[in-house]
Amino acid sequence: MYWNKEIETMPREKLRELQGKRLVDAVERVYKNVAPYRKKMQDIGLEPGDIRSIDDLYKLPFTTKDDLRDNYPFGLNAVPMSEITEIHASSGTTGKQTVVTYTDNDLKIWGEVAARSITMAGGTNKDIVHVSYGYGLFTGGLGAHYGGQTIGAATIPVSAGNTKRQIQIMRDFGSTILMCTPSYALYLAEAAEELGAVNDIKLRAGIFGAEPWTEPMRREIEQRLHISAYDIYGLSEIIGPGVSGECNFKCGLHVQEDHFIPEIINSATGEQLPAGQAGELVFTCVTKEAMPLIRYRTRDISTLTYDACECGRTTARMSKPSGRADDMLIIRGVNVFPSQIESVLMGINEASAYYMLVVDRKNNLDTLEIQVEMRPEFFSDEVRVLENLKRKIAKEMESTLGLSAAIKLVEPKSIGRSEGKAVHIIDNRHLY
Ligand code: DLL
Numbered sequence: 553m554y555w556n557k558e559i560e561t562m563p564r565e566k567l568r569e570l571q572g573k574r575l576v577d578a579v580e581r582v583y584k585n586v587a588p589y590r591k592k593m594q595d596i597g598l599e600p601g602d603i604r605s606i607d608d609l610y611k612l613p614f615t616t617k618d619d620l621r622d623n624y625p626f627g628l629n630a631v632p633m634s635e636i637t638e639i640h641a642s643s644g645t646t647g648k649q650t651v652v653t654y655t656d657n658d659l660k661i662w663g664e665v666a667a668r669s670i671t672m673a674g675g676t677n678k679d680i681v682h683v684s685y686g687y688g689l690f691t692g693g694l695g696a697h698y699g700g701q702t703i704g705a706a707t708i709p710v711s712a713g714n715t716k717r718q719i720q721i722m723r724d725f726g727s728t729i730l731m732c733t734p735s736y737a738l739y740l741a742e743a744a745e746e747l748g749a750v751n752d753i754k755l756r757a758g759i760f761g762a763e764p765w766t767e768p769m770r771r772e773i774e775q776r777l778h779i780s781a782y783d784i785y786g787l788s789e790i791i792g793p794g795v796s797g798e799c800n801f802k803c804g805l806h807v808q809e810d811h812f813i814p815e816i817i818n819s820a821t822g823e824q825l826p827a828g829q830a831g832e833l834v835f836t837c838v839t840k841e842a843m844p845l846i847r848y849r850t851r852d853i854s855t856l857t858y859d860a861c862e863c864g865r866t867t868a869r870m871s872k873p874s875g876r877a878d879d880m881l882i883i884r885g886v887n888v889f890p891s892q893i894e895s896v897l898m899g900i901n902e903a904s905a906y907y908m909l910v911v912d913r914k915n916n917l918d919t920l921e922i923q924v925e926m927r928p929e930f931f932s933d934e935v936r937v938l939e940n941l942k943r944k945i946a947k948e949m950e951s952t953l954g955l956s957a958a959i960k961l962v963e964p965k966s967i968g969r970s971e972g973k974a975v976h977i978i979d980n981r982h983l984y
Contacts, residue, residue, distance in 0.1 A: 555668070555671050556664070556668065559810045560668070560806070560864075560865045560866070560867055561864050561865055561866055562866060563866065564858065564866055567809060567810070567866065567867070568605075568606050569605075570810060571606045571809065571810070571813050571838060572604075572605035572606040572607075574810075574838035574839055575603060575605075575606060575608075575609060575813065575836065575838050576600075576603055576604065576605075577838070578836070578837065578838045578839070578840075578844050578846070579600050579603045579612065579846070580600045581630055581841075581844065582630055582844060582846060583599075583600045585629075585630040585631070586627075586628055586629070586630050587627075588619065588622075588623055588627060588628060589628075589846065592613045593612070593613065595613075596613060598611060598612070598613075606813070609813065609815070609836065609847070610815075610824050612836075612846050612847050613846070613847065614822065614834065614847045614848070614849050615845045615846055615847055615848045615849070616848075616849050617650060617789075617849075617851075620650040620651070620789065621648045621650065624648055624649075624650075624651060625651040626651065626653065628843050628845070629653055629842055629843055630841065630842065630843065630844055631655060631841055631842055635655050635656075635841070635842070636653045636654065636655060636842055637654060637655060637656050637659065638653070638654040638658075638659060638694075639651060639652070639653050639654070640652050640654075640689050640690070640691050640694075640788055640792070641689040641788075642689070642690070642691070642787075642788040642789075643689070649689075650788065650789060652691075652788045652789060652792075652843055653842040653843050654840075654842050654843075655841040655842045657841055658791070658840050658841055658842050659698065661791065661811055661839055661840065662695055662698050662699075662791050662792060662794065663698035663699060663701065663702035664702060665699075665791065665794035665795065665808040665811060666695050666696060666698055666699025666700075666702065666784075666792075666793055666794035667698075667699045667700075667702035667703045667794075668794070668797065668806075668808060669699060669759060669782075669784045669793070669794050669796075669797030669798075670699050670700060670703055670705070670729065670731075670759060671703060672782065672797050672798060672799040672800070672806065672863075673729065673757045673759050673780075673782040673797070673798070673800070674756075674757055674780075674800065675700075675703055675705060675729050675757070675759075676703065676704075676705070677703055677704030677705055678705075679700075679703075679705040679706070679728045679729050680705065680706045680708065680725060680726055680727045680728050680729070681696070681699075681700035681705045681706065681707045681708065681727070681728075681729045681731060682708050682710055682718075682721065682722060682725075682727035682728075682729065682730050682731065682755075683696045683697050683700065683707060683708060683709055683710060683711070683731045683732075684710050684711065684712055684718060684730065684731065684732035684736060684740070684971075685711075685712065685731060685732055685733070685762065685793070685972070686711055686712040686713075686971070686972050687709055687711040688711075690788075690972070691786070691788045691791075691792030691793060692733075692762050692792070692793055692972075693709065693711055693712075694792070695786065695791070695792035695793040695794060696731040696759070696793055697709055699793070699794060700729075700731075705729070708721065708725060708727065712732070712736065712971040712972055713971050715739060715740060715743045715971075716743065716747070718740060718743070719740065719743055719744050719747055719749050719753070722744075722749075722753045722754075722755065723749055723752045723753055726754045727753070727754065727755060728754055728755060728756050728757070729755070729756070729757045729758070729759065730755050730757075730758040730759070730777070730779070731758070731759045731760070731784075732758075732760060733760060733761070733762045733763050733970070733972055733973055733974070734760040734761075734763065734765035734769055734770075734773060734781075735763065735765075735905075735969075735970045735973070735974035736970060736971050736972065737758055737760055737773045737777065737781070738769070738772065738773055738776070738905055739969040739970065739971070740777070741773060741776035741777045742776075742969075744777070745776065750776070750777070750778065753777075755777055755778070755779045756779055756780065757779055757780050757781070757782065758773065758777065758779050758780070758781045758782065759781075759782045759783075759784045759797070760773070760781055760782070760783065760784065761783055761784035761785050761786065761793060761797075762786075762793070762972070762973055763973045763974060764872070764873055764874060764875045764876075764879075764889075764890070764891045765783070765872075765891075765894075766872075766891055766894050766895045766898060767895075768894075768895060768898030768899065769894060769898060769905055770783075772898065772905060780800075782797065782798045782800075782802070783797065783798045783802075783805055783872055784796075784797040784798070784805070785797065785805050785870070785873065787850060787852075789845055789848055789850075790812055790835045790837060790845065790848060790850075791811075791812070791837070791840065794808065795807065795808060795812050795835065796808065796869075796870055799861060799863040799865060800863065801861060801862045801863050803861065803862075803869065804857060804861075804869030804870060804871055804872075805869060805870050805871075805872070806861070806865050806867045806868075806869055807856075807867055807868045807869070807870055808867070809867045809868055810838075810839070811837065811838060811839045811840070812835045812836065812837055812838070813835065813836040813838060814833060814834070814835055814856055814868055814870060815833075815834040815835075815836075815847070815856075816829060816830070816831040816832065816833060816834070816854065816855060816856050817831050817832050817834050817849075818831050818832075819831065819832040819877065827855075827856050827857055827858055828855055828856075828857060829855060830853060830854070830855045830871075830874075831853070831854075831855075832849060832850065832851060832852070832853060832877065833850045833852045833853070833854045833870065833873065834847050834848060834849050834850065835847075835848050835850065836848070850876075851876045851877040851878055852873040852875075852876055852877075853873060853874050853875060853876075853877060854870045854871050854872070854873045854874070855870070855871045856868050856869070856870055856871075857869050857871075874889055874891050875889040875890060875891050879977070881909070881911060881920075881977065881979070883911060883918045883920050883955055884917065884918045884955065886953065886954055886955045888909075888920070888953055888955065890909065890976040890977065892952055892953060893907060893909065893922060893949070893953075893976075894907070895952070896945070896948050896949055896952050897924060897945075899948070900944070900945060900948065901927070901930065902926055902927060902930035902941055903924050903925070903926065903927065903945065904924075904925045904926065904927045904964070906924075906925040906967040906969075907922060907923060907924050907925065907967065907976065908922075908923040908967055908976060908977075908978060909921070909922055909923075909976055909977045909978070910922075910923065910978045910980070911977065911978070911979045911980065911981055912980045912981065913980070913981045918981065919958065920955065920957040920958070921957065921958045921959075921960055922945070922949065922957050922958070922959050922960070923960045923962050923967065924945060924959060924960070924961055924962065925962050925963070925964060925965070925966060925967045926941075926961055926962070926963065926964055927964065928964040931963060931964055938961055941961065942959045942961060945959045946958075946959045
C-alpha cells in the first residue's frame with residue numbers, strides 16, 4: 553500500500569502548522585522570483601513578511617486563468633528553464649492555451665499525489681493499471697501514469713481511442729484498474745458488451761475524473777463494468793490529476809492538503825466561505841517549484857468539510873464538483889448545469905446517459921432543446937409511446953431546472969461518443 557500515513561492522518565492542528573510553514577516559504581519564493589506576483593503583492597502593499605501562518609492566506613491576491621494567459625507561456629515560472637523538466641498545456645475551449653511547467657521534484661509530487669488516489673481506490677503494486685486518459689499535453693495520461701508507477705503497479709499507457717483495442721488489451725493483459733474519463737468508461741462498457749467481453753475482463757476498480765459526473769452515472773458504470781468506481785479530481789494549473797481523490801467510503805474527495813491548500817470563496821465578493829457552504833474552489837500550491845500558483849481560482853463549484861473520515865484520513869474533503877462556472881448555462885435567467893440534466897436522465901429508464909443541450913435565441917428569447925438518446929431496448933417508432941416519454945422527461949426537467957425545455961428523442965448511438973472529456977453543449981447564441 554502506498555499510503556503516506558504520517559501526512560494523511562496528521563492531526564489537523566499539526567497539518568495547519570505544516571501548511572503555514574510551507575505557505576510562508578512559497579510566498580517568499582514567488583515574491584522573489586515571479587515578477588507578476590511581486591507586482592500584485594506590491595499593488596496592495598503586501599510584503600512576504602506579512603504572511604506568517606495559514607491564517608494570513610486570505611490576505612494574498614488571487615490568481616486567475618487570465619494571469620496565465622497574460623504571462624503566456626512562461627511568465628509565471630519561479631525557476632530558470634534549466635530546471636524545468638516537463639511542460640504541459642491545456643487547450644481550453646476558448647482563448648490561448650494555458651501552459652504549466654514542472655521541475656523534477658514537481659513530477660515526484662505529482663506521482664505521489666496521484667499514487668495516493670490510486671491507493672485510496674485499493675490499488676497496490678500487484679495491480680495492472682490501464683490508463684486510457686489521453687497522453688500528451690493533457691495532464692490526464694501522464695499524471696495517472698506517474699501515479700501507477702509510483703505505487704509500483706504495472707502501468708499500461710494505452711491512451712485514449714481505438715476502443716476495440718482497449719477491450720482486447722484489458723482482456724489479454726488482465727487490467728485490474730481502469731483510469732479514464734467517466735464518459736469514456738461508459739463508452740468502453742458499451743463496447744465490451746457488444747464484444748461479449750464483460751465477463752472476460754478482470755477490472756475491479758475504476759478511477760474516473762477530468763469532468764463532472766453524477767452518482768447515478770457512477771452506479772451505471774459500476775453495474776455495467778462490474779467494478780467499484782472512484783472519483784479523482786485535478787486541474788493542470790495546480791498539478792493535474794491527484795489534487796484530490798475518493799477513499800473507499802466515497803464521501804467526498806480527500807484533498808492532498810500538504811501540497812495544495814483549498815479554500816471555498818464567494819465568487820462575487822472573493823470572501824472565504826465556511827465549511828459546508830458551496831462556492832468557488834481556490835487552491836494554493838505550497839510545495840511546487842516551477843509554477844506555484846497562489847490562490848488560484850478554479851471556477852469549479854464545490855464545498856469543503858474538515859470532519860475526520862471513517863477511513864482515518866484527516867485531510868479536508870471536497871464534494872464532487874457540480875461543474876465549472878464556465879459550463880453553467882444561463883437560459884432565460886435560470887442557471888443550468890449539465891450535471892443536473894444528467895441526474896434527471898439517469899432516473900428515467902428509457903433514457904441513456906447520452907444527451908446534448910442545444911441552446912438558441914429566437915425573437916430575443918433563449919430556447920433550450922435537450923436531445924436525449926434512447927436506450928436500445930426501449931426504442932420504438934410508435935408515435936404515442938414517444939410522445940408520452942417526451943412529456944414525462946419535459947415534466948421532470950421542468951421541476952428540476954425550473955425551466956421548460958423542448959425534448960427531442962434520438963435513436964440509440966446517434967449522439968457522438970467521447971474518448972476524453974464529453975461535450976454536452978451546443979450554444980448557438982454565441983453566433984449572434
Ligand atoms: O482534467 C486533470 C485531470 C485528469 C483530473 C484526469 C482528473 C483525471 P484540466 O484539463 O486542466 O485537467 O481540467 C481541469 O476539469 O477545473 C474541473 O472543471 C474538471 N474536472 C477535473 N476532474 C474533475 C472531477 C484535468 N473529478 C478541470 N469532477 C477542472 C468534476 C472535474 N470536474
